[in-house]
Amino acid sequence: xxxxxxxxxxxxxxxxxxxxxxxxxxxxxxxxxxxxxxxxxxxxxxxxxxxxxxxxxxxxxxxxxxxxxxxxxxxxxxxxxxxxxxxxxxxxxxxxxxxxxxxxxxxxxxxxxxxxxxxxxxxxxxxxxxxxxxxxxxxxxxxxxxxxxxxxxxxxxxxxxxxxxxxxxxxxxxxxxxxxxxxxxxxxxxxxxxxxxxxxxxxxxxxxxxxxxxxxxxxxxxxxxxxxxxxxxxxxxxxxxxxxxxxxxxxxxxxxxxxxxxxxxxxx
Amino acid sequence: xxxxxxxxxxxxxxxxxxxxxxxxxxxxxxxxxxxxxxxxxxxxxxxxxxxxxxxxxxxxxxxxxxxxxxxxxxxxxxxxxxxxxxxxxxxxxxxxxxxxxxxxxxxxxxxxxxxxxxxxxxxxxxxxxxxxxxxxxxxxxxxxxxxxxxxxxxxxxxxxxxxxxxxxxxxxxxxxxx
Amino acid sequence: xxxxxxxxxxxxxxxxxxxxxxxxxxxxxxxxxxxxxxxxxxxxxxxxxxxxxxxxxxxxxxxxxxxxxxxxxxxxxxxxxxxxxxxxxxxxxxxxxxxxxxxxxxxxxxxxxxxxxxxxxxxxxxxxxxxxxxxxxxxxxxxxxxxxxxxxxxxxxxxxxxxxxxxxxxxxxxxxxxxxxxxxxxxxxxxxxxxxxxxxxxxxxxxxxxxxxxxxxxxxxxxxxxxxxxxxxxxxxxxxxxxxxxxxxxxxxxxxxxxxxxxxx
Numbered sequence: 001x002x003x004x005x006x007x008x009x010x011x012x013x014x015x016x017x018x019x020x021x022x023x024x025x026x027x028x029x030x031x032x033x034x035x036x037x038x039x040x041x042x043x044x045x046x047x048x049x050x051x052x053x054x055x056x057x058x059x060x061x062x063x064x065x066x067x068x069x070x071x072x073x074x075x076x077x078x079x080x081x082x083x084x085x086x087x088x089x090x091x092x093x094x095x096x097x098x099x100x101x102x103x104x105x106x107x108x109x110x111x112x113x114x115x116x117x118x119x120x121x122x123x124x125x126x127x128x129x130x131x132x133x134x135x136x137x138x139x140x141x142x143x144x145x146x147x148x149x150x151x152x153x154x155x156x157x158x159x160x161x162x163x164x165x166x167x168x169x170x171x172x173x174x175x176x177x178x179x180x181x182x183x184x185x186x187x188x189x190x191x192x193x194x195x196x197x198x199x200x201x202x203x204x205x206x207x208x209x210x211x212x213x214x215x216x217x218x219x220x221x222x223x224x225x226x227x228x229x230x231x232x233x234x235x236x237x238x239x240x241x242x243x244x245x246x247x248x249x250x251x252x253x254x255x256x257x258x259x260x261x262x263x264x265x266x267x268x
Numbered sequence: 269x270x271x272x273x274x275x276x277x278x279x280x281x282x283x284x285x286x287x288x289x290x291x292x293x294x295x296x297x298x299x300x301x302x303x304x305x306x307x308x309x310x311x312x313x314x315x316x317x318x319x320x321x322x323x324x325x326x327x328x329x330x331x332x333x334x335x336x337x338x339x340x341x342x343x344x345x346x347x348x349x350x351x352x353x354x355x356x357x358x359x360x361x362x363x364x365x366x367x368x369x370x371x372x373x374x375x376x377x378x379x380x381x382x383x384x385x386x387x388x389x390x391x392x393x394x395x396x397x398x399x400x401x402x403x404x405x406x407x408x409x410x411x412x413x414x415x416x417x418x419x420x421x422x423x424x425x426x427x428x429x430x431x432x433x434x435x436x437x438x439x440x441x442x443x444x445x446x
Numbered sequence: 447x448x449x450x451x452x453x454x455x456x457x458x459x460x461x462x463x464x465x466x467x468x469x470x471x472x473x474x475x476x477x478x479x480x481x482x483x484x485x486x487x488x489x490x491x492x493x494x495x496x497x498x499x500x501x502x503x504x505x506x507x508x509x510x511x512x513x514x515x516x517x518x519x520x521x522x523x524x525x526x527x528x529x530x531x532x533x534x535x536x537x538x539x540x541x542x543x544x545x546x547x548x549x550x551x552x553x554x555x556x557x558x559x560x561x562x563x564x565x566x567x568x569x570x571x572x573x574x575x576x577x578x579x580x581x582x583x584x585x586x587x588x589x590x591x592x593x594x595x596x597x598x599x600x601x602x603x604x605x606x607x608x609x610x611x612x613x614x615x616x617x618x619x620x621x622x623x624x625x626x627x628x629x630x631x632x633x634x635x636x637x638x639x640x641x642x643x644x645x646x647x648x649x650x651x652x653x654x655x656x657x658x659x660x661x662x663x664x665x666x667x668x669x670x671x672x673x674x675x676x677x678x679x680x681x682x683x684x685x686x687x688x689x690x691x692x693x694x695x696x697x698x699x700x701x702x703x704x705x706x707x708x709x710x711x
Contacts, residue, residue, distance in 0.1 A: 050271060057274045061281045104292070130541075139538040142498050144524040145555045165285030172288035194295065199325070199332075200376075207292055 031227040034148075038156050038226070041149035051154040052161075059120040059155070059222075060162030066119055067112060067166045068173050074111060075174030078102055079181040083188070092188055096197035099178040100171075104206045108171035110258050113217035116163060117250035121225035124155055125246040128229025129239035152226050159222025160215065167214035209265045216257060221250045307334060307353035308392040312366040312379075317348045318402025320368055320377045326352045328381040333358045336379060352379060354390075361386035362394070368402035377402055451476045451511060451608060451640050452497055458505035459489075459496065466492055468664035470506070476607075479634050479641040481651045484661035485686070485695060490644040491535075493661075494610050497642070498530060499523045510608070528556055531601030532610045537593035539585040545572070545596050546581040552603045571599040574636075575629060591622025595629070602633055609634065611643040615650050627654055648687055652676070660686070 045052045082098040128151065131137050137147040175197075182188040201207070225246045232242035317339065326334040334354035342349050354360065363384030370377050390396070450473040457470040466489040474480050482490050495501050496508050502516040509515070510526050518526065539548050549568045553559060559567070572578040575595040585593060594614065601609055614626055631654040634641040645651050652658070652672035660668040660675065660683055668675060668683045675687055685693030701707075 050275075053278050054274055056278045056281065061277045064281065064284075134536065134541070135534045135538040136540055138500070139532065139534055139540075141500060142527060142530065142532040143552050143555065144527040145552075150555075162281075165282065165288075168285055168288040168292065172291050175292075198295070203293060207289075211289075 027227075027231070030231065031223065034152070034227050034230060035223055037148050038153050038223075041146060042153045042157065044149045045154045045157050051150070052157050055154045055158030056162055058123065059116075059158045060165060062123075063116060063119050063162070063166060064169070066115055067170050070111065070115055071108075071170035071173035072177040074107060074170075075099060075103065075177030076181045078107075078174070079178035079186070083182065083186055092186075093192035094196055095178070095182050095188055096175075096193040097200045099182075100175055100197045100201050101206060103171040103174045104201065104210045106258070106262070108167045108174065109210050109213035109217055110254060112163065112167040112170045112214060113221055113254040114251055116159075116166060116218075117221045117225070117247055117254070120159065120162070121221050121246045121250050122243045124159070124222070124225040125229040125232070125243045126239060128152070128155075128226065129232035129234075129242050132230065132232060133234035133236070133239060135234075152230065156222050156226060159225070160218045163218025163221070164211050164214045167210065167217075171210065205265070209261075212265075213258065213261050216261060217254050220253050220257060224250045224253065306356040308356055308390075309337060309351055309353050310390050310392075310394045310396055311349055311351050312396040312399050313342065313345065313347040313349050314366075314368065314399050314401050315347055316401040316404055317350060318368055318370075318377050318404055320350065320379065320402065324376060324378050326354065326379040326381060328358070328360070328383065333381065350379065354381075359389045362388045362390055363398060364390065364396055365398045365400065366396045367400040370403065449475050452642070453509040454493070454497070454506070455509065456506035457496065457503050457508065459492065459501070459503045465664055467503075470661070470664075470666055472659055472666065472669075474608075474640055474642060475657075476640055477634075477638055478656040479631060479643065479654055481643045481645060481655040481658045482661060483644075483646055483648070483651065483658060483686070484667075485646065488661045489664065490646075490661060491612055494532070494612055494642065494644055497608075497610065498527065498532065528604065529606050530608045530610065531604070531606035533594070533597050533601045533612065533614055535613045535616060536590075537585070537597040539588075539593055539597055539600070541585050543585075544581070545577070545583050545585070545588070548585070548596060549581075549600045549603055552600065556604060567603070568599075571603055572596070574602070574633065575599045576625070589622075591618050591625065594618070594622070594626060598626070598629060598633070602637065605637055605639075607639050609637075609639050609641045611641065611645070613645055614643060615645055615647040623650055630654055648689070 078099045079095055082095050083092055086092045086094055086098065128137075131151065137151065140147045140150060179193065182193055183190045228242040228246045228249070229239075232238045320336065320339065322336050322339060324336045325332045326336060334352055336350060337353045338351040340349050340351075341347075350366075352366075360381060361384050363386040365382040365384065367380045367382065368377055369380045384398070452472075452474040454470055454472040457467050458465065459467045470493070472482075472493075482493060484490050492501070496503055497510065497515070499508075499510075499515045499518070507514050507516075511529070513522070513526065515523070515526065539545075540551065543551065546568055549571055550564050553564050553567060569578055569581065572581055575598050577592060577595055577599065580588070580592065580596075585596075588596065609630075611630065614630065615623055618626065627650045630641055630643065633639075643651060643655065652675075655672055658670065658672055658675055659666055662682055668678055668680055670678070675683055678684060678687070682694045684690070685695060691697055
């Protein structure tokens, strides 16, 4: 008797997991389809570029404050932590290299993507979810305007354009923050700080690769935010769950992609 | 927010991004010390190059005068052949020494050129004959241990009546660098 | 060219094993105001979406202007839709655009008119609904009734042949109710359009409708002029039209015997 009920509950759990897996795969397919449609309907974004500019304002410019402040603090902390360790080996002048490489290669693109997902991604999901819930997307369809061309695609391109810009600003501000901590406060030699950095930071391996990474992250985060909003159940609860899913999924995807991209870039 | 204000802010945003990128390229990267300009190539053979890598700097008197182009292995002489590109502005005499140094304690290895006194200069395709290998940590440690071992052996011998001749302290290196 | 601008023929629609419409036959003549009424969940709004081509029927046809809706390709559907205007239940105004921009939206998307012409047209439409002075407000600054009127102005922006209303009277105060009611009729006659109203409001609808379809249990239970339906002896129609508490739609949700359940305590 006990055994059979245990079996039943095990089967039920497995079925539940299986259903959820199928649901996730279905959503992955739906997301890919939305991505394809977005690309196909992108013509209008560039012909009437002011639509895209509006969205760049919402996603990029409005995220500037959090990116600059975070970049500054991350740079300063890197300088402090790095100095503490490096001075044990008498290499405290390598602090510039440490900060620059950490930011350009990893922290710049990844942290910017995580912050972007939290700030701009959730805003996009909430906005589109709300438009769906208040039937604005339906209204657009009935007016023979494709909501994908008018609402989704401009936000997509805005995110893809904004992300590398934000990541670059993050890195630069971080290096400046590190400079301000290392040179005036700690007392590292200014010339050594910059020259060691210049000698060891390569445009192609470090700066360009960092930009490529943030470009890829931009595509991923923006698309996830758009899909969650578009697919959200048109209720208040549905929209709020969708925004949570945006942040979680974006973060996991960014970290996973980071690993994949880093391994490509380091071997090539 | 009307259109012109939004356009303004987006313009500022993109300008900031461009400025950051420019700043990174100039101040942080090696754009200013890029390998623009004509160079001439010479080769140098080493028994051990340590961890020298292509694109490592080539310095003389501490100034970067070129970069390592290529590193290959010669299976006839079993030596490493390093091809370096030297900036055309800096001619070097034929009897230049090429050494492999380490920058700082944890630093990367680079090629150091010490000019000799020959009047004839190195030309494109010439070979530097005087080379000194990289210092390999394991060899240094084993030499250090060996020298320490023979030192203690000498002391033991000295403390005994002088019937045996003392052996030379054979150290290939002087003081330990540590 | 029949006199009917929209025809629904033997329509059957449902999802996941539940059939919403079993066999619907309706005709909407040009220039008339036709109401579709029924209880909640009887699939009235779905009928509007079928006419608009947002969903496809399982069986049967929806014909707009003689063309079968679900056989059209994307361009065909958009062409047919450009002749339709729809008023959604809560207005569905674009919240990031002003009242002016909302009404101008269809004009900007579908015509190449210059700004001066658009401005004139928008103000004309807003004037027709009495909100010309509010053109600069944002949707969140409007009351419910005003928002619905702006939506109406947007729905008629391109002078459509078919105007569809999804519960236009829901949640309005008496004044706004009267305003919307009269606007529906007057705009329909002024534009020579056909209006399709989905509603469960009896009094106001009957005062302006030319013909009424009554939908229940997936079929057209009754149809006729408002006068006919008021006289109808069909129990279903009678209960609805006269707002009776109990009838074919029972007051009590099916439950066990009352006494037996109480005694079990």
